[in-house]
Amino acid sequence: GAGVSQTPSNKVTEKGKYVELRCDPISGHTALYWYRQSLGQGPEFLIYFQGTGAADDSGLPNDRFFAVRPEGSVSTLKIQRTERGDSAVYLCASSPQGMAYTEAFFGQGTRLTVV
Amino acid sequence: DAKTTQPTSMDCAEGRAANLPCNHSTISGNEYVYWYRQIHSQGPQYIIHGLKNNETNEMASLIITEDRKSSTLILPHATLRDTAVYYCIVPSGTYKYIFGTGTRLKVLA
Numbered sequence: 001g002a003g004v005s006q007t008p009s010n011k012v013t014e015k016g017k018y019v020e021l022r023c024d025p026i027s028g029h030t031a032l033y034w035y036r037q038s039l040g041q042g043p044e045f046l047i048y049f050q051g052t053g054a055a056d057d058s059g060l061p062n063d064r065f066f067a068v069r070p071e072g073s074v075s076t077l078k079i080q081r082t083e084r085g086d087s088a089v090y091l092c093a094s095s096p097q098g099m100a101y102t103e104a105f106f107g108q109g110t111r112l113t114v115v
Numbered sequence: 116d117a118k119t120t121q122p123t124s125m126d127c128a129e130g131r132a133a134n135l136p137c138n139h140s141t142i143s144g145n146e147y148v149y150w151y152r153q154i155h156s157q158g159p160q161y162i163i164h165g166l167k168n169n170e171t172n173e174m175a176s177l178i179i180t181e182d183r184k185s186s187t188l189i190l191p192h193a194t195l196r197d198t199a200v201y202y203c204i205v206p207s208g209t210y211k212y213i214f215g216t217g218t219r220l221k222v223l224a
Contacts, residue, residue, distance in 0.1 A: 004158075031210065042202060042214030043159065056211065091158050098210030100147065106158030 025094030
């Protein structure tokens with residue numbers, strides 16, 4: 001049925017707080033990605049999961065960012081001690097295999113604003 | 116870094132063909148070229164991809180040069196709803212996209 005679902009669609013938080021962003025991929029898609037997009041820029045790669053494991057987390061900017069996918073389906077991106085510079089749209093995408101082989105399906109994103 | 120370069124912006128008259136170029140001079144023999152677009156406030160949407168041969172689907176056509184160093188996305192009859200940022204992507208490795216800044220296409224009434 002549905003495409004990639006991200007919740008919440010908007011999140012406003014205070015500087016220093018902890019936030020969790022959720023992604024529900026398309027059922028059966030083993031590959032899941034998180035990207036971050038700042039205003040006027042293209043999406044920036046953060047992390048890639050193949051199944052339950054993070055196959056590539058080289059895009060996570062620092063150790064305040066962490067993501068999990070414990071059952072190989074839903075994923076949560078966690079940001080500790082948020083900073084104003086973390087404000088962006090966080091995009092999730094899934095694909096049946098890696099992006100090089102098949103198209104990826106993106107969610108509508110979560111707009112995070114740190115005040 | 117992104118493996119592609121695209122013009123920053125383009126305009127196109129409604130009903131005319133929009134031709135969006137992309138350079139990918141360092142592409143390897145087995146790497147695909149993907150095109151996505153992003154309409155304001157939405158996630159990127161897949162358009163088309165190709166390896167060597169020209170491709171066509173219900174949304175667009177993709178023309179890849181024989182040396183594979185460049186390609187052109189063609190929207191045959193652009194409408195106002197095609198106004199978006201268009202990204203040309205050559206996947207980095209086997210599994211991820213590195214996005215550039217794309218081409219901002221404005222379709223004019």
